[in-house]
Amino acid sequence: MPGYKIAILPTTSLQENLFTPESDAVLAELGEVVRNEKDEAMETSEVAEMIADCDGVMTSWGVKRLDAEAVAKAGKLKVVAHAAGTVKPIVSNELWAKGVRVSSGACQIAVEVAEDALGKLICGLKDVFRLSQGLRDGGWWEARAASWARSLGRKKVGIVSASHVGKHMMKLLTMFDCEVLLYDPTVSVDDAAGWGARKVEFDEFCSESDAISIHAPSIPATAKMFDADAFAKMRDRCVIVNTARGSVIDEKALIAELEKGRLYALLDVTDPEPPADDSPFRKLENVLLTPHVAGGPDNRWRIGLHAAREIARCLAGESMEGEVTKEMLANIA
Numbered sequence: 001m002p003g004y005k006i007a008i009l010p011t012t013s014l015q016e017n018l019f020t021p022e023s024d025a026v027l028a029e030l031g032e033v034v035r036n037e038k039d040e041a042m043e044t045s046e047v048a049e050m051i052a053d054c055d056g057v058m059t060s061w062g063v064k065r066l067d068a069e070a071v072a073k074a075g076k077l078k079v080v081a082h083a084a085g086t087v088k089p090i091v092s093n094e095l096w097a098k099g100v101r102v103s104s105g106a107c108q109i110a111v112e113v114a115e116d117a118l119g120k121l122i123c124g125l126k127d128v129f130r131l132s133q134g135l136r137d138g139g140w141w142e143a144r145a146a147s148w149a150r151s152l153g154r155k156k157v158g159i160v161s162a163s164h165v166g167k168h169m170m171k172l173l174t175m176f177d178c179e180v181l182l183y184d185p186t187v188s189v190d191d192a193a194g195w196g197a198r199k200v201e202f203d204e205f206c207s208e209s210d211a212i213s214i215h216a217p218s219i220p221a222t223a224k225m226f227d228a229d230a231f232a233k234m235r236d237r238c239v240i241v242n243t244a245r246g247s248v249i250d251e252k253a254l255i256a257e258l259e260k261g262r263l264y265a266l267l268d269v270t271d272p273e274p275p276a277d278d279s280p281f282r283k284l285e286n287v288l289l290t291p292h293v294a295g296g297p298d299n300r301w302r303i304g305l306h307a308a309r310e311i312a313r314c315l316a317g318e319s320m321e322g323e324v325t326k327e328m329l330a331n332i333a
Contacts, residue, residue: 002031003032004030005034006030006034006056006058007033007034007057008027008033008036010061010062011062014300017304018083019301022305029312030055030315036050044069048071051066051077053076055077056079057079058082060307066091068092071100078101080102080103082104085105085106085333091329104324105303105322106332107321109164112296113294114171116294117294118213121157124288125151125155129288131147148264156179157179158183158205158213160184160212162195165244181208184199206231206233208235210235210237210239213241217332218248219333223247224253228257234262237262238264243268246273258280261286266288267287268289268291268292268294273291306322
């Protein structure tokens with residue numbers, strides 16, 4: 001047994017969702033494991049006391065920032081594995097200054113989000129939800145006659161951002177006979193080709209895609225990137241799936257275009273969340289809303305196991321799959 005000490009900071013109820021016998025076994029192999037034994041967030045002073053002599057720390061949703069007070073006495077600390085998505089709520093300049101390596105579970109959440117997005121994409125192209133409502137309203141032939149139902153075959157599917165989710169989405173789309181267009185100014189043509197996609201500029205992306213799946217982070221460069229001009233360029237019957245962040249869409253512009261009946265939007269995220277009670281998103285027949293569940297709790301066992309393995313990898317001197325550096329923060333959600 002290596003003899004390390006690992007601190008687990010999430011609440012007890014979250015630990016129940018994150019940990020399985022498999023992840024517990026990974027941690028047990030490392031040495032002593034100490035845990036938050038309360039079903040509430042630990043105060044900074046409590047965190048500081050628990051991690052003072054720890055080699056690794058696991059954080060998650062609701063854990064307070066590891067600031068100067070929290071890490072002041074953590075002289076042995078080598079790694080923080082965040083069993084959640086973005087690490088922005090838990091990292092600090094003081095943590096980086098100590099040379100602590102940080103890992104995120106975003107690459108694991110990405111699996112479920114991409115599956116959700118693909119399901120929405122297929123159902124959107126097949127016009128499943130409007131057809132179903134037409135049948136509930138008593139129609140059959142009328143619903144079929146008005147349907148936009150199409151398959152993925154030989155369609156152009158646009159992916160926004162080669163993020164963890166975007167990359168997994170491109171991987172899933174290799175199983176279908178479709179052309180994948182990638183808009184991401186940070187990647188090369190060759191990188192895109194390696195993921196099975198063709199890199200395009202934004203205007204071509206908007207005008208050529210039959211369906212669009214958005215996986216961009218919420219950063220200044222992506223704020224309302226889909227505006228009135230972008231929507232006006234889109235093909236009639238274009239299906240827009242957003243499982244990323246609501247801020248990447250100018251919602252007034254999208255609503256204006258949806259009211260024309262030209263487009264179909266499947267939105268897991270909005271800005272704000274939830275949308276206002278009188279938001280047209282709640283009433284338009286060419287909108288499907290889900291309440292930010294694309295990366296739901298069913299995936300948390302995967303995130304916990306990943307975090308345990310990341311701590312083990314780091315302490316063994318190996319690379320971490322989900323490592324995040326200070327320099328990366330500006331381009332992630």
